Amino acid sequence: MQLVAYRLLYPILWLISILPFRLLYIVSDILYFFIYKIFGYRKQVVYENLTLVFPEKSEAEKKQIMTKFYHHLCDMMVEAIKSITISEETMKKHFKFTNIELINKLEEKNKSIILMCSHYGSWEWIFIMQSYVxxxxxxxxxxxxxxxKYFDKLFKGVRAKYNSHLISTKETIPTLLQATRNGERTISGFVSDQSPKINKAAYWQNFMGIKVPVHTGAEAIATKLNMAVVFFGVERIKRGYYECTFKTITEDPKSLEKHSITDSFLKLAEQQIYEAPQYYLWTHKRWKHRNAEPIAVEREIK
Known part of the structure; x- marks a missing residue:
């Protein structure tokens, strides 16, 4: 059944991916009409999240954020599809880096790097970074x-074009441990703003003014393997164009107090959300465990 679905849908996705951007965003506008106006995909979740995080905003303000968010969500969907056939040259025009030299300087120090980001702006085209390192x-x-599994293989192949490899959560620790043992320099991306499973939630911190469980895996790996930690924020310049800016959190994680890396990441993530909330992924139930009690204990990486 998976193969049948793949064979039926892949030609459609391929045809969308070869559209010029002007037509691509017409497809996005059509998606917006159905996803937001007709089906109301996770509309209640988005509204509840915005009400929780921005209690001071009026109904009109929240509706405006929702409308802009769903437009952006649909843009990201078609941009992900565009990745199937987009050329390296074209992607570089649409996704730029303001200070890639920060990454290059860490490489010159032979530092492996953990990149931390949130579900903000665009994370689909960050893989082009490998063309600059x-x-x-x-x-x-x-x-x-x-x-x-067929679509999974397709999108893993798309990322691999730029020397980027997708690894599951279970593969992360053994993969990076082995790379370190082999003397390989790595640059690893972690989207660290999602809510962990409640039975694995060992650390709680304020995020957007609400105390919730947070992921600490990126910090734990960085500390264990002595990797530099860098936050990357993405700004949408205009439709289909983004700029990524890096900020060093630390080059020496072992010298910092426990959870300080995670706390720094959360503050940086909050900052960009407050500046332009419409570009955050509000469809996630990020604050669903806010009233729960911590029940897990953090495990050390061995």
Missing amino acids: HKDSKGFAVYKPLAN
Whole structure:
């Protein structure tokens, strides 16, 4: 059944991916009409999240954020599809880096790097970064495998074009441990703003003014392997154009107090959300465990 679905849908996705951007965003506008206006995909979740985080905003203000958010969500969907056939040259025009030299300087120090980001702006085209770094810096991105193994293979292949490799959460620690033992320099991306499973939630902190469980895996790996930690924020310049700016959290994680890296990440993530909330992924139930009690204990990486 998975193969049938793949064979039926892939030609459609491919045809969408070869559309010029002007037509691509017409497809996005059509998606917006159905996803937001007709089906109301997770509309209640988005409204509740905005009400929780921005209690001071009026109904009109929240509706305006919702409208802009769903437009952006649909843009990201078609941009992900565009990744199937987009050229390196075109992607570089649409996704730029304001200070890639920060990453290059860390490479010159032979530092492996953990990149931390939130579900903000655009994370689909960050993989083009590998075109700007040293060829012996191997790129990894932690992701949740797709249910359909054929589509999963397709999008892993798209990322691999730029020397970036998708690894599941279970593969992350053994993969990076082995790379360190082999003397390989790595650049690994972690989207660290999601809510962990409640039975694994060991650390709680304020995020957007609400105390919730947070992921600490990126910090734990960085500390264990002595990797530099860098936050990358993405700004939407205009439709289809983004700029990424890096900010060093630390080059020496072992010298910092426990959870300080995670806390710094959360503050940086909050800052960009407050500046332009419409570009955050509000469809996630990020604050669903806010009233729960901590029940897990953090495990050390061995």
